[in-house]
Amino acid sequence: SGAKVEVGLWVASGKIWVKGFALSGIVTRSASTTGVRVRFAGLEPPERDNLRQFLKYVQETSRVSRSESSYLQLLK
Numbered sequence: 001s002g003a004k005v006e007v008g009l010w011v012a013s014g015k016i017w018v019k020g021f022a023l024s025g026i027v028t029r030s031a032s033t034t035g036v037r038v039r040f041a042g043l044e045p046p047e048r049d050n051l052r053q054f055l056k057y058v059q060e061t062s063r064v065s066r067s068e069s070s071y072l073q074l075l076k
Contacts, residue, residue, distance in 0.1 A: 005038060011054050016047055 006019050020040040043051065 007038070009051065009054055011050050013050065016050050018043060018047060018051055 008017050018040050020038045
């Protein structure tokens, strides 16, 4: 696998920490983009649900505005 990573996410119910591995790979989409693929390991079901809801929220808000900083603006 790749480098070990630990990510802290602030969600409505508090802060969750998730651990995983950064993977090498190619992301293909219709528009060029940069990003990091991460495989999360050893998540308990509640942590997995919180992470899934968080990522879905970020994806939906980013898609609506098409702005790189849209999610950050919503945090302010």
